[in-house]
Amino acid sequence: RFVHSAESAASGLFLAELVKVLGNQDTQREKYLSSAIRIANYLQTCVLPQQKWFDFETFFSCSVKPLDFYDRYTGQYPQNTLVMHWTAAFLLTLYEVTHNTNWLSLGKRVQDYLNLYQQVWNPPFLSIYGFGGFGVMNTDGEWNDARQSQFGCTQADYFLATDEPEYLERAIYAVRAAFTCAFLPANKKVYPTGYRRKPQGQAAENHGHGGHEMLCGVSGFDWGTGSALTGAAYLLHRLGGAYVDIDKACGFGIDGCFIRNVETTADTVSLK
Incomplete structure (x- = not known):
């Protein structure tokens, strides 16, 4: 993985969740918490100011580019939504274990930036119903990517932490969008070009990956049907x-x- 990148948020999320389950008497708790705070400080100082949302996928997956890529026309670095999500989830968890509102404020800033990648319209040039889904990068062409389900879970968490209804509205439609590209007869209206695909019950990872209207493949149960079901179960568990x-x-x-x-x-x- 990239040592100096937003990928560190995944490690921070793990440490913050570990601190959450450890008792105050655990001798290792403060060490783990200190490490998590150091990661949060790094993200605040080195990632957020210029929105450098880098991870492996940003450069070496479906949109290959040099590590020093910068788009001078838009004034943006390449960005991946997955590390934005890890960071938003991490900072919210860090707030929950420290009660430091700075981490909640910073987490909201990241979550709100990530929300800019959510499809709050139904693009007429797509054959699928695209409302609520999420894109992947600012240098790639996916619509309704499977990551949207876990993004919805964190949006719901921010609603519960802030009582701001927009987070819950977005969460509901992100998780619903996770089912759009499932190969099911019930999806005839929302996925007319793909609902007949086999095996029934599987789901495409995303749609229009090539930058134009096209069906996409299945990457695995945990990044499609499984992730959609997990997101739905999470919302039902937390909110009913x-x-x-x-x-x-x-x-x-x-x-x-x-x-x-x-x-x-x-x-x-x-x-x-």
Whole structure:
């Protein structure tokens, strides 16, 4: 892996999650926490200022380029959404174990930048229903990539941490988008060019990978159907099939439903 890159966020996420499960009496806890904070400081200082979201895939996968690539026209370095996600998830977990709001603020900054890669429209030039999905890089052409499911899980986590409804709205549609490219008869309307593919139940990794309208291949159960199911299970576990905020009189349909209106009285809640 790249030693000096945003890939370090994955190690930071592991350390922060480890700290979360260790008791305060564990003699190694402070050492792990100190290492996690050092990684967070590195990301804040060396990655975020110029949005250098580099990992192996950025340079050596489907969009090969030199390590010093920089697009002078747009003023951007190459970026990969996967390391953005690792960083957002890491900083949120670090906030949860330290209660330092700086990490939450920084994590929101990264998550909001990652959200710019979410498809908040249904592109008319695609045969699939593209709303809610995620792209991969700013130098590649995938739509509705399988990573969208785990991104949705972290968006939901940010909703629970901040109570900002946009995160949950985005999370629901990211996880729903993870099922769009599954080879299922039920997907006839959202995946008309691919729903008949075999084996039934598998899912394409993404769509339009070549930069134009085209079907894409299956990379594995854990990066397609499996990741979609995992994301759905996570939302159901954390939030249920529908989430209703009685105090704000609003609700969010999660599992196959939509909530358009919430009305409350002293002893009743009515959903439409």
